[in-house]
Amino acid sequence: MSALKDRMAKGLAIMLTEEDEAAAASMKPSMPTTGPGQTMQITALRKQIEDLKGELAKRDGANGATEARLKELEQQLASAATDVEISRLVEVPGRRRYMSPEKKLELRENLRHNKLVHPIVVRLMANGGLEIVSGHNRVDQYKELGRDKIRAVFEESTDDEAAASAFYANLLQSDLTDYEKYRGFKQMQERFPSITQAKMAEQSGISEAMISYILAFDDLPPEVITTLEQQPALIGSMAGKTLAGLAKTGRTAEVIAAVAQLAEGKIDQSQAVKLASAKPAKAATSAETVKIKAGKADYCVMRRASNVVRLQFKSDDEARRVQAALQKVLEAESAVFTAAQRDS
């Protein structure tokens, strides 16, 4: 870490060289408050940085310290928070993070009474608009509160970098649902076709196994994906992987039905998995009744239905006597059963 960055990290006063002061002075004055003014300002700052880079390139043996200073000036540009007009903000599809209605309300009340602690992150678009990189929900709540400006920092990045940075920034939020993580990782794969799961695991801090689980959402039926678009928190990666596996083995209809019940709140995730994996019920077997005679009268009526055998005698005493005898028979059967289980 450079000395300057180190001091920045420690929150100490930053002493700049004369050159730095001159460059920083041109950036430091507060950003213009009008849209066109901000656009001009950002463009001008970028030009200065580009010029500086050009100068560096011309110099033979430009030293590392100068380059580091340039980098820090760029960071300064990036961290210069300013108020921007909300009407200029543009949302890129797929970048929004799900937030529950309760959380939204909490955020709105927080923002109603307190200053925005973390400015949103934006990129300057060619047409002068501002693309939201991070902070969609904060913008929403500012709109709800009837405000027309919000504090923002400008990010200098390519489309790919902005997408990656928006995704990984969102991923740091622990309340991101597994389905949203899935969507994010899918976008990363589409944008960077050669990226491996191991690489995504490294970048996101999530284990490789979990990346594999999350990406298993791919095998869920389209009907389930539609439901997840509405309720992203409905299915976690574990249940998602199991249900996806069931769908792959042809139990698509069962998976869709189970998820429908889950979405209605009738069952929980584990019950949905059980429901989707349950074998079709066998046709009920009819009960069998056998009568054991003693002479002309019935000695015992034996009835079996499913896994229940019922014996009915004429007297309690006879039932008690047979029960003791049956116990010995069943204990012997149990030994046979155990041996058979062991051999199979």
Place this chain on the structure above:
DNA sequence: AGATGCTGTATAGCATCGGA
């Protein structure tokens, strides 16, 4: 490289129980 199975750990929510 990626998928899968298994084990172990952590955490949250909930129900139950017993003592104050």
Place this chain on the structure above:
DNA sequence: TCCGATGCTATACAGCATCT
């Protein structure tokens, strides 16, 4: 009746080994 301890269950996740 209240409150803390305890146990159970569901869920999430990591790590490891093994298979495709």
